[in-house]
Amino acid sequence: MDILEMIANDVVEGEMDEIADHVQEALDGGMEPKKVLDEGMLKGMNTVGDLFKEGEMFVPEVLMSAKTMDEGMEILKPLLKEGDVTKAGVVVMATVKGDLHDIGKKLVCMMLEGAGFEIHDLGVDVTPEEIRDAVKEKNPDIVGMSAMLTTTMLSMQDTVALLKQDATTQNVKIMIGGAPANPDVATEMGANYSADASAAVDLAVSLVS
Amino acid sequence: MERNIPNNVNFSVLSPEQIQKIHRASVTVLSEFGVKMDSARMREELQAAGAQICENDIVKVPEQLINKCLETVPKGVSLYSRDGEEIIKIGAENNIYFGAIIDVVNVLDHHTNKVRKMYREDVKNFAVLEDYLDSVSYTTPAGMFNGVDPRIASQIAFLDTCRYFTKAQSIVTAECSGFEDCLHVAQDFVGGKDKLAEKPFIMYYAEPISPFMHVDESVKRIIVCAENGIPITYMPYSMMGGTAPVTPVGALIQNNADVLMGLVMSQVIKPGASFIYGSMPTVFDMKTTVGSYGAPEFHMCVAASADLADFYGVPFYGSHCLSDAKTIDAQSVAEFEMSMMSTMMSKANLVHDGPFLDHANNITLIGLLLFDEMFYQTKAYVNGVDTSDEMIDLMLKTIKDVGPGGHYLEERSTLKNFKKIWYPKRFKRLMENPDESDLMDRLIAEVDHILETHVPKPITQEQEEVLASYEAEFMSRYQ
Ligand code: B12
Numbered sequence: 262m263d264i265l266e267m268i269a270n271d272v273v274e275g276e277m278d279e280i281a282d283h284v285q286e287a288l289d290g291g292m293e294p295k296k297v298l299d300e301g302m303l304k305g306m307n308t309v310g311d312l313f314k315e316g317e318m319f320v321p322e323v324l325m326s327a328k329t330m331d332e333g334m335e336i337l338k339p340l341l342k343e344g345d346v347t348k349a350g351v352v353v354m355a356t357v358k359g360d361l362h363d364i365g366k367k368l369v370c371m372m373l374e375g376a377g378f379e380i381h382d383l384g385v386d387v388t389p390e391e392i393r394d395a396v397k398e399k400n401p402d403i404v405g406m407s408a409m410l411t412t413t414m415l416s417m418q419d420t421v422a423l424l425k426q427d428a429t430t431q432n433v434k435i436m437i438g439g440a441p442a443n444p445d446v447a448t449e450m451g452a453n454y455s456a457d458a459s460a461a462v463d464l465a466v467s468l469v470s
Numbered sequence: 471m472e473r474n475i476p477n478n479v480n481f482s483v484l485s486p487e488q489i490q491k492i493h494r495a496s497v498t499v500l501s502e503f504g505v506k507m508d509s510a511r512m513r514e515e516l517q518a519a520g521a522q523i524c525e526n527d528i529v530k531v532p533e534q535l536i537n538k539c540l541e542t543v544p545k546g547v548s549l550y551s552r553d554g555e556e557i558i559k560i561g562a563e564n565n566i567y568f569g570a571i572i573d574v575v576n577v578l579d580h581h582t583n584k585v586r587k588m589y590r591e592d593v594k595n596f597a598v599l600e601d602y603l604d605s606v607s608y609t610t611p612a613g614m615f616n617g618v619d620p621r622i623a624s625q626i627a628f629l630d631t632c633r634y635f636t637k638a639q640s641i642v643t644a645e646c647s648g649f650e651d652c653l654h655v656a657q658d659f660v661g662g663k664d665k666l667a668e669k670p671f672i673m674y675y676a677e678p679i680s681p682f683m684h685v686d687e688s689v690k691r692i693i694v695c696a697e698n699g700i701p702i703t704y705m706p707y708s709m710m711g712g713t714a715p716v717t718p719v720g721a722l723i724q725n726n727a728d729v730l731m732g733l734v735m736s737q738v739i740k741p742g743a744s745f746i747y748g749s750m751p752t753v754f755d756m757k758t759t760v761g762s763y764g765a766p767e768f769h770m771c772v773a774a775s776a777d778l779a780d781f782y783g784v785p786f787y788g789s790h791c792l793s794d795a796k797t798i799d800a801q802s803v804a805e806f807e808m809s810m811m812s813t814m815m816s817k818a819n820l821v822h823d824g825p826f827l828d829h830a831n832n833i834t835l836i837g838l839l840l841f842d843e844m845f846y847q848t849k850a851y852v853n854g855v856d857t858s859d860e861m862i863d864l865m866l867k868t869i870k871d872v873g874p875g876g877h878y879l880e881e882r883s884t885l886k887n888f889k890k891i892w893y894p895k896r897f898k899r900l901m902e903n904p905d906e907s908d909l910m911d912r913l914i915a916e917v918d919h920i921l922e923t924h925v926p927k928p929i930t931q932e933q934e935e936v937l938a939s940y941e942a943e944f945m946s947r948y949q
Contacts, residue, residue: 316757319756319757320711320754320756320757320759321711321756359644359645361679361685361687364709364712364713365759368759410620410644411575411614411616411620411623411644412620412621412644412645413644414620415620415621440575440831441575457758457759458759
């Protein structure tokens with residue numbers, strides 16, 4: 262197995278204790294940091310995404326892989342040049358006002374983070390105004406909203422309406438999810454829907470490309 | 471007095487030693503680690519009662535206080551029909567009663583077996599069918615149907631349930647204010663706050679956010695119920711590996727601690743307030759991220775929680791006829807049966823949630839008939855074995871009379887006892903079965919027939935006036 266394969270494999274297998282040594286070994290051998298990232302770690306992360314979708318990998322394993330990737334990044338980060346790491350995008354996430362369901366949203370955040378997105382999680386029971394203010398401050402590519410109740414779907418609509426009102430926030434892409442949401446509701450609202458965390462990653466990627 | 475459904479199968483998941491271990495661990499959690507208590511009023515009340523308030527609104531409850539509250543909490547609960555008759559009586563006999571659901575966002579259409587949106591007329595249909603079935607003792611209007619503003623849907627569902635369902639109700643609302651609306655309706659409906667408190671035909675429910683977050687909203691519910699004499703179920707829904715530790719024992723310790731916290735809150739507000747122990751420790755599916763309703767570990771843990779509630783002597787809120795499948799198919803029926811069997815054998819007293827499909831995303835009228843069938847079927851199972859002296863004598867005599875190679879068809883004991891054996895109403899045992907199952911067609915026809923012919927006992931003119939005036943007020947709120 263060559264060293265890049267080993268690094269990719271560390272990510273897939275969640276080998277937290279091995280990856281740093283392997284990344285260092287690759288660098289000591291004169292390999293470009295960007296190559297280590299793209300053809301080692303990110304390749305591994307893509308495999309993780311595929312395996313999760315196929316039902317071959319499970320959530321805790323995926324999260325372990327993401328942590329392993331972070332370990333490797335610790336070493337690579339200072340060496341990477343500007344532009345070497347392209348952030349997949351910035352996302353502001355919230356469970357909307359009145360709603361306290363949060364584990365689904367947390368998972369979506371973790372999966373998006375694993376796929377290279379920068380996440381600002383505003384928590385639960387977040388008002389339309391708070392979301393709008395965060396959008397102004399963080400200037401994200403995407404706003405993600407989670408609602409599990411029919412009553413709090415209304416708050417989602419209010420938030421979308423508020424974002425549309427303001428020139429600085431009206432172009433942000435919106436994705437929604439949760440039990441009462443579906444593709445029709447999303448379209449009506451001017452938003453995008455996905456049913457689960459791995460579909461949310463695909464959706465986010467498609468929204469920023 | 472005999473139990474309403476005799477249970478002679480001696481089933482328990484936990485041994486007395488296991489119960490002790492879990493109880494001790496839960497006490498450790500409450501007294502040493504603490505839980506988060508958002509409500510300022512409750513923090514004060516708890517502190518006055520002897521709890522310790524720490525940084526970040528963490529409350530630690532000493533064992534003494536837990537024990538004191540376990541002494542004042544009622545060992546039973548009674549619920550009344552809409553018309554004031556005691557139809558649910560939980561006490562020393564440990565009776566068991568089954569509930570059902572009135573509405574959710576989606577309904578599985580009984581003619582097409584396909585999911586569609588739920589509307590107000592569906593609420594009526596569910597109420598009528600559930601009113602008809604003797605196996606159903608109470609129901610849950612949840613206010614999720616489409617077509618009215620979601621902020622008043624719970625209230626409207628409750629009004630319709632009063633109109634078309636004569637038994638008891640366990641109300642679910644997204645916010646406590648929605649419940650308070652229903653409470654006022656119910657008080658006026660029976661003629662005042664005291665009358666309702668004396669013979670409640672409604673109960674309510676709240677839950678902590680697992681792990682260990684006792685949010686304002688949930689605490690408010692406990693207070694409102696304690697102050698109005700309405701029984702409340704406190705029921706964590708936790709997912710092993712997600713919002714609970716991944717092992718059954720971890721989830722049980724956590725849920726048990728959270729329920730005890732609820733129990734302490736209710737008794738601190740009002741010693742003697744009605745309290746029902748609920749617990750739904752389920753599996754967090756690590757492949758799909760679903761909180762499972764059909765997992766065997768879930769139903770095992772619910773039954774284990776019933777053992778814990780029994781240990782404390784408080785009524786237990788169980789779960790039945792639940793499935794992760796979306797339609798009536800082989801999977802959903804298998805999962806219904808497993809949950810039904812487990813719950814019927816367990817020490818549950820009020821059993822809720824069925825017939826839920828698609829991990830609590832849709833319900834079905836056909837499911838109610840399947841529940842009804844399984845109710846009598848599993849009831850026959852838990853009846854167990856009669857080994858009374860008279861029975862042993864009779865059996866020995868019969869066996870002797872018939873002798874080797876004989877048959878029992880003409881025996882007196884056969885004639886006397888064969889009707890005690892359960893015969894299915896809808897399932898068939900034909901010698902020559904048809905090549906294609908006609909069960910679904912028969913179930914559809916039965917639903918249609920009941921909906922056409924069953925007329926729930928109507929409410930009085932004055933009661934209808936109460937409901938109608940509230941309805942007008944609710945409807946005018948968001949126009
Ligand atoms: C767990 C749960 C709870 C927990 C929440 C704990 C927590 N920390 O989150 C507790 C017990 C506290 C709870 C409370 C209530 N609940 Co609840 N709850 C559930 C349950 C059983 C599972 C939800 C869950 O966490 N699933 C696991 C996670 C991982 O999945 P998920 O949330 O669906 O998220 C995935 C996708 O939806 C998607 N996704 C989620 N968010 C987002 C966001 C974006 C941007 C994208 C792209 C994707 C996405 O990706 C996620 C990961 O794959 C559902 C039933 C169900 N099957 O959904 C009911 C359910 C959502 N609850 C319901 C109700 C009614 C309530 C209560 C009102 C009950 C009550 N009377 O107290 C309260 C409301 C509290 C409040 N104000 O929010 C109803 C809602 C019906 C409706 N649509 O109106 C449901 C559907 C159950 C039911 N039929 O009765 N609940």
